[in-house]
Amino acid sequence: MSRLDDDTLRAMVREAVRRHLAASDAAPGAVRPVSFAAHASHGRYTLPETDGPCLIEPSVPCTHCRYCQSHGH
Numbered sequence: 872m873s874r875l876d877d878d879t880l881r882a883m884v885r886e887a888v889r890r891h892l893a894a895s896d897a898a899p900g901a902v903r904p905v906s907f908a909a910h911a912s913h914g915r916y917t918l919p920e921t922d923g924p925c926l927i928e929p930s931v932p933c934t935h936c937r938y939c940q941s942h943g944h
Contacts, residue, residue, distance in 0.1 A: 914941070914942070915937070915940045915941055916939075916940045916941070917940075918939060918940055920935070921933050925939070926939040927939050
């Protein structure tokens, strides 16, 4: 498997973005907001705050990193 150089990767990303924007109904050059809230990786569980052990690694105290409230993405 060959690796992509930076210029090739940038060109691929630019082309993908161009195709995505061309498929939209937005006016050319218009900026569209991106909604990440609809993706499952950005969802959060509501868990009670604790000063006890970590839910992920019970041998250490909770540091309130909130990793346990997501799918870890």
